[in-house]
Amino acid sequence: LLSAPLFSAGREAHWICSTGSAPWGEQIVPTAVFDGTDHRVLVIDPDIEFQEIDGFGGCFNERGWDALSFLSQGEREQVLNELFHPVTGAKFSLCRMPIGANDYSFDYYSLADVAEDYDLRHFSMEREHKYLIPYIKSALQVQPELTLFASPWSPPQWMKINGFYACQGQKETSRLRWTPEVLQAYALYFSKFIQAYRAEGIPVQALHVQNEVDACQIFPSCLWSGEELTEFYRDYLIPRLDEDRVQIELWLGTINYGDIRHYADVMFADPLCRERVTGVSYQWDGKHAVAETHLKYPEKKIMQSENECGDGANDVKAGLYTFSLMKKYFEGGANSYIYWNMVLDESGMSTWGWKQNAMITINRDSRLPIYNFEFYVMKHFSHFIDPGARRIKTAGYNEEALAFKNSDGSIIVALMNDSFINKYITLRLGKEMIQVNVPSGSVNTIVFYSR
Template identity: 40%
Template sequence: MSAPAASLTWVVTTQDAAWQPREAPQPTRLAGMPDVMLRPDRVRQTMEGFGVCFNELGWRALSRLSADDRDGILHELFAPGVGTGFTLCRMPIGANDFSADWYSYDEEPGDLALEHFSIERDRDTLVPFIRAAQKEQPALRLWASPWSPPSWMKTNGHYAAALPWPGSGVENGLRPDQVGREGTDMMIQTPENLAAYARYFARFIDDYRAEGIEIGMVMPQNEFNSAQVFPSCTWTPEGLARFIAHLGPVMAERGVEVFFGTQERPAPSHLATVLADPDAGPWIRGAGFQWAGKGAIADARRIAPELALYQTEQECGDGRNDWRFCRYAWSLMRRFIDDGATAYTYWNLALDEGGVSRWGWAQNSLVVVDPDTGRFRYTHEYHLMKHLTHFLQPGAQSIEAFSWTGYENQLAFRNPDGSVVVVMQNDLAEETTATLALGDTAVAVTLPADSFSTFVFAA
């Protein structure tokens, strides 16, 4: 850019005041060394989208609200140019840990022909939830993963893999002899069982398509290393490869991609093992990472630079929805996007106050509903997500924001129209100044104490 930008937009959020437009300083010609040099010529990755996961308890919370309030929330989260503008979302295949309780689409023991397969339960929950979002965002893209196969397909014959936490006050009916272990295959590894499970995925895709809901990608298992008190199933990378060899062809017949994941361990060898398998590797088009899997994503980009890399679930918090966790969530966003993630997925869209699941885990959400009053509020993390997504256009690219003076606390993007978006945190307890440079243009700003700022340099 050879001349000062024509305009600059600035929005600020603090713990006490969210999404406050500020009068932006007038850009000037660069003179001297800036604190942050924005380099739109140094593109890192194209962002495929941002979103949430559609969960049963989220729809239950929203259903407590008036139709106008519920529609307003979905408009705020999904409508282009309004709020967060989500475009790429996740959904479960059957029950997950934020379902009302356990279910699968076929719990008839030994039904390898899937004669009892049905998504009827979803027609009361996930189907209307997704349709309501699609109404606001017709271009919404979806991907899906199971938390557990049908219980009869597993070695322990149960949906869970761990005993309830002591003192949790919940039960899952698991016996001590049914407990699973990381590094084992809890899925029965016979060819007949794996082939039936691939057809289970296919029926899921087909039946949702009949509802007018297209699912463009699947991952074979949520957190395949974790034995959990809620729906879960451990797999080895070798076991996943055996299943993907069955899954890949039936998904390809339907135009659905297969990703590796979701991975929640910092072990690059897991992805490498599946990619090296001649019957599984050719089907893999991307990989998904969450929680401690953030320690593997940079290596995944090195091992397989051709793959799309998704952040698949933001860490969930503790139901307090406080500023402390919002600050931590920003560190996760920076880590994943800096390491090459092309998509970023928040977890719960909405929950009742306290956010406690059927299995006793309290978690955060973008919207909190008071079940006693029928009122709701947007949380700090909602406004943080809005800082990241509101000004980004489809096809936005992550760019280098170079600093050598301790100002490394930002993410920057270039939109297809040439505008540049910068999201910054001032994590100090006092104001701090920073000079941002874009080509020959500079702007000196004073960032409020303990705040998030988004700047938009017009094209």
């Protein structure tokens, strides 16, 4: 790492820098009295606070656990520690899990595949014991305080008009059969899922009723309008959960549509939904609705529920783009940020032929993990920003920076340099400053510990 000499010793800042060739380099940088000599000044103002941060994490998928199974027990435990350990690892504390099949399951399935079984007498957790339950329980052993939220990619296929899990280009039929019998059965499906996982010792704390409500895919998917979601929550899901005494956070999501009028405005116009729904989860095109949602409904939480997946290159470019997404979401008011596949094998391939990125790649031949650049990008945030932290104001040279304040008073600055040249930057905190020469193509964290 490159650091400019400073003028007088004060308290120290901790600087962590990651480039593609040199991840997670650490050094101590002493502070000095701000002297006003530099024009490129990033000003951090801890007295102006914004939204609270709930946490960071990724998604548990079948193919992730399958990839981890190629490692020795020791290597697998090391990977899980790197992701979840609350002291030494990335400290992931908020993670997603699918309800039934998604694009990184091995095939189509649900937990209620017997057609017209409206009472769900054949509801089964048998498949969950092969991949998802051991994956999640292994994470919980490392981080017992892990918070989990769940969402389906598709209802059981017999509940859909097209009778099939995927959409396959037929938007008008890739929807729920809108009859009281099906809607009651689907609400029961969610209640049974939550209770079944809790009986396994896996506490699902939040429910998001549909992944990407506006996506027609060749893998499991189902389309919903805002009006349909509102009716389902109000007339079927909330009454079912209340009757079964299942307490859980309900979220509107995950929304991949960038116009607030089609989903958030519709649901929050309903008094019961406005009262009972905790927040909105956005991903992909939904990022364009984040700031407006936060401004219009400041009492509602906002989650980035799935990082954009890339093309399997797992390169620095993808990591820098992820940083830019995090900046857009957090400056828009998001409270949390969730990566997609935490772990995949070296192919990165989904069951339906889409090659995607992962934070950690497992090589099946060498049986060794590779920590990709996006792992370090996520860790630059999640390792330092505690749940309960607040985003704080930055000014001046802040186009590639975010700042946060933990409850212990420490100040966390996340800083990117996506240019082709190193950048000499002054960071000002009150009357103090540090000056750093930030490498090209790098992601950085600078920690000012409280006195």
